[in-house]
Amino acid sequence: MCGIIAAIGTEPVLASVLRGLQNLEYRGYDSAGVAVGLDDSLAVCKRAGQISALVDDVRAELPDGTRAIGHTRWSTHGPPTDANAHPHTDCTGRVAVVHNGIIENHEVLKADLRDHGHRFTSDTDTEVVAHLVEQCLEAGDETGVAVRQAIDRLAGSYAVAILVDGDDRVFAARNGSPLALGVGADTFYLGSDAPAFVEYTDEVVYLEDGDLVTLSPTSFEVSNDGQLVTRPAETIDWTPGDARKGAYDHFMLKEIHEQPSAIEQTIRGRLTDDGVRLEELEALDFGAVEAVHFVACGTSYHASLYCEQLLRERGVDAQTFLASEYSGSPPPVDERVLTVAVTQSGETADTLEAVRIARAEGATTLAVTNVVGSTVTRACDHHLLIRAGPEIGVAATKTFTSQITALVLLAERIVQDRGTDIQGYPLDELAALSDNAARTLESPQAEAVARRYADADSFFFIGRGPCYPVALEGALKLKEISYEHAEGFPAGELKHGPLALVTPQTPVIALFSGENDRNTLSNVREVQARGAPVIGVVPEGSDLVYEDFDDVLTVPDTAPELTAVLGNLQLQLFAYHVADALDRAIDKPRNLAKSVTVE
Template sequence: MCGIIGHAGRADRTLDVLLAGLEGLEYRGYDSAGVALANGDLDVCKREGEIEMLQRAVDPGLGGPVGIGHTRWSTHGPPSDANAHPHTDCSGDVAVVHNGIIENYDELKAKLREAGHEFDSDTDTEVVPHLIEDALAGGASPEEAFRSAVARLEGSYALAAVFAGSEALLATRSGSPLVLGVGDDAAYLASDVPAFLEYTDRVVYLEDGEFARLESGTWSVTDASGARLDKSVSRVEWDAEETAKSGYDHYMLKEIHEQPRALRKCLRGRVDELTGTVNVEALEGLEADAVQFVACGTSYHAALYGAQTLRAAGVRAQAFLASEYATSPPPISDGTLVVGITQSGETADTLAALRRAKGRGVETLALTNVVGSTAARECDRTLFIRAGPEIGVAATKTFSSQVVAANLLSASLAERGDAREVVEALRDLPGQVQEILDSSRAEEVADRFVDSDGYFFIGRGYHHPVALEGALKMKEITYRHAEGFPAGELKHGPLALVTDRTPVFAVVTGDGEEATKTVGNVKEVEARDAPVVAVTDGASEVERYADEVLSIPETHPRVAPVLANVQLQLVAYYVAAELGRSIDKPRNLAKSVTVE
């Protein structure tokens, strides 16, 4: 859940690269930051708070041919200067940064203390430089000492280390991502590509158990035994401009407005409008008697939607929270496909669930945004959503693209359904999203209800996941209480919370049975003096009972949720903006959750 950046190259550039890389990783969530540069001696500076605090504290004259930086999201010990990374050994000759959790750190720490080592932090990470120090004292080289320390660790980790008197940066991973950047005269290391994308678009993805060595623009990768590996160099399709704000006040607003383009990219070359068919190379020959989706957070809401589309087409399908699936998996049979939905492809709970499924002998599919991610590499198949980089912690364009990709999966697996009508609706979707972005009244609605005590979101059928997602967005970036419910469940308890200070956002499209019943639920809310905001295509009479209306174009029932969700994203954004929240970096949250 934290960020790592490393550089090996010109000594006068290292500090600038590290600080810029840390800024490029801010979206992952953090509460402290630090750097370590090796140039004969080892210079370490770290501070609690935002990167600006580190920039003020660090000596701008620091240099060195290698260096590492880190943004920390607290797991062991509260945010503080002492708990910030990098962590060092007793002598100050080894500095280490770490993402993940070392599960046996208590045992290791006790043994190290018995041997005379002193600790300055509450973190699990601090045992690593002391383990390295022990091995160095026994005559090991830096690389031998690093490998020796790693061999004693249990848990998940991405680790990088630099040493006084050495121009090498050493790194390894197990269950937490690391990627190398290959420049013309420098080599880079990071937990995610945006950290070094302004310097190079050539990357090498590390696998679990592999070790990297970076020195003055050169790099090598070896396995656990030390044997050199022939790793391929890939090119990242993103460019640095895609990870900039481009004139928007926040990344989240930029990414909401990028949805038409993201959806076009998701669909390009995958649907045939003339025949009404879907042709996705990654899904060719795919068959499944049943589908189990595993996901977390926003991706779980996309999974709920995906399971519903498959059930409607006659395929047995269920959605599970990945954290529950990993520890208490449901019964599984031959012919089951397990689909992991994860924006980053690095979500620890989702990876654990996919590995659990793979261990049970069934086929796995990653539905993800990131080429080269762990999920993409480990699953049998991968369906990329092609949304481009998403920097804001609160997912927006990736949710819309996940929903569209779920439709592609459904059409590929299902033997019956209304594929032609869905394909036609998907063709029109990007333009309809743009229409909403150009005309939405979300800012006015947000202004009216910004001081509410809480917010409720209701919907039926395909709109139930949208109600959950609308509530999650409101919670994530406004810090206000919000809940989403199936519309019919409101009267089974939650209605007790409804007052004239709790607006209810009702998603109602079409004029069928679901719409009619949801209108009935809206009447129940209205009778209790709660303000109603209808998100609707105007096909029902819900406007008659609404205090505010957020309109969406008419479309196929399976596509309407994407349009409704855009309106709810905008409402959450404008409420948060008026409250002055940290929209792109909500408190306590991270973009990529790499701990279980």
Template structure:
């Protein structure tokens, strides 16, 4: 991993490729490089940032490929950076994914010279052998792929080949169709300023791309991949005057929520109107829901569980996708599996969905990415419509995921007749008020910034909550540790006295969710335990309901079961300003990638 870009056309190739690499920086990387094809193959690569990469600004290259690497096999060095070449120096390859049998392939390629520690380097040498045997580049790539085990997205160039060959298996690739050439990327952001017309490659696809179009093959047969229009633009993918993408995306949440809600609530009938293709009869019959997700999306799933069970009278379990197992005792015909994933390409979540489908279960995806792998593999998908999220730490996608899950909960409860009309109307009214409530919190940023400045140097941070407050405590701790590198933990408030209380000192602030839906009265007991031991407490309380046991309070607009979700926005700002105070790399935190496409 982590980012692939490619271009062939009328523009200066190096400039387009460098722009593509810069657009992909948000995915995280530790080295970068490009290969340019003209009269000869020229490779420029090095450890470090794209800004430090020496690339010619004028050249005669007709096309090229580029890559930002996040180390998996081998340390971040110039030698391990992509692209990798064959012995002749005529073939260049960039690769995302993991080649699991690369050790065996290296042994089989014993006569070849290897210059890196990467699994990727076996690919150009496999292609070289096929070219030597007389194949053209596309055929050579197709034959080489049959020897690979694992996951991959690759782009390949050759000094004598007028085009780029791209292929994917369990790792995303998208092709852009422009007026002045063709583009290639791990995602749309790589080339969004040049075109919004895209085609998504599918597993097993091998594509030849030239300046006028593409030809795609799968299992040796020519196939068609539709051209779609994405609704992202270059402005949406920029910082718009903010110092960091994360700050911009925190402030985009009112807009993202309006987009998520738009057209999905029937005001007159008082119920959600979702574009769900799953059969009503099936949804009425289910007795169990499995939610599978990773990281922030997992926390959205935990929030949904707290909403779903009282709304729908259905048992809900939430699994980390990497830990998901289907055991005996489940009625697979009456189980719905919901995958929550921002990118739609998360490897662990895809594996979980495939396991569910192999057991005969019906699947639904909640995602931000039209055309992503998961949308093609599930039975149905609901899109959160949050727009591009560039910062590695998820913000607007979390609130949008929870919102869509809440709408789905009311949709399901109506079908099943488990929610009184008045209760449904109250929840939908709260959903409609979400954008305004979030804006009120954003308008109070200066207060949150002062708190962050006061506590930025703390030894550790503990977040506590109950019921709907618990997943927000987990998510808020994750956000803080992701971007500030501070030690932060989230706990169910009742568990504080079962061990974590031993860590509470005057240098460990405790942030407590004291909202509606978070069982505030019981949580106040835990707040008193902290206060008695000298620990500073920051309480998130309902507007007009300050708490005397809290050293500081952040007031959150009253919003029923969605109030803790709004508190999460305040805690995103808290994490951001702590990290900024500490001078961290907020949009590109160390060791993390935006889209985790390997298991």
């Protein structure tokens, strides 16, 4: 998704805006640009391509100033060209705008503006904002009024930041697209999320839909529906170093290796001698819940499938829905349903729409997310943070593991409140998960195996029970960053169609948990009979014979439910090393964005 950065203060801010653009690269982009407010003009530099080239051009071409806005664009309206890159300006060059989201009524607005003599130079929906502000200024409106009048005419999702020549302020607004305000000692920042400016301040104000922000060099104010409002500042609990690669070649590899600490952070304070204690959810009576509906997309959907299985095994009616399909045919929902929205960013548009539908039907809603102050935490009745820390790589790794860990705690709390006699989750083993994850990541097996199969035509991932969602996730991770074909299946479904695709060039990665392993082994025999090599992901101490496989990735012996979680770490390493062997852009895979904020 596109990224916004802006800064205003009493000292020059261009360097911090350029640094903010670099911090936003992980979100995915194909062009970028900057506008600087000077004493008597605006200076703009924007380019298709990499930020590194833009930075060189900006330093050579633009003077510094005390207010600036920047943007990383992910193409929607029009191809990635210099003309379509943000910031966009009006006819006179007096107004500069950066924008995330989609302005749904831009064609109507553009037609009206053209009728009034405005000339457009890009294919984007964003450019209408600059011309709307220009039109209001020409009508004699004061700058702040002109901005508000322009924003009021927009329909759709947006976060915008605006500079106007001759005015020493920065204006911004949000509706359905994330925007955060950073409060520094002598500078204010705007960013699509906190990593854009975290090295300059840890004090963040999370803006809400309908907010219009006016920033001066020394103060700011927030209004909503024409009324001044107060939004509390929060202190983020991670440091700039958390959002840097350090000694690792890629953010993804760093974040894979951060999983033991991420698991520990998710669990900390939530496991007691009496079971699970979730302080955030003390007011929620799970005993009154008759059914649990998960809504999620992508990796979060796979984590939800895992938790659905846990609940169903323990007598709780649970279902998982793809959020992108939910609005078309939502299930029957009432006040007896707990709808759990699982989203790493807290800004996933499809998931937020599913939440709105569920709430309208009377369901209690609960967000499971990684981002404090994200939209989903305000859209839901309750929220549970996974506490994984910042994740910069586009492909989710530690957030998936932390989602599963948080959802396990949630499932156990639901079972506790319902007072069922069903055997609970192995909480002692959950407490040891961090240590077992560290042991798994110490293994060098995955790199050698990955390089052996990097040139394969296709990859199949299979598993049963809790291994099935992990098989789906393993396939997704591989296709995301290697661009190779990969599919995940329930192991028993191979013979119902996919087996036709198996060849000696189709490695099959089979996950074993210690339960139903003999059935999965029968499926392994089926693919071996067709010449396919098999990589077994196997718990140590298993009675499986390792010679049954062409290659083996082992994980520490633990409860069957958690074996799958550890197996996922091996699959992440496998995907990473395949992509590395193929020289892919691992942290910024093509066509993908970290946060999907449009439906």
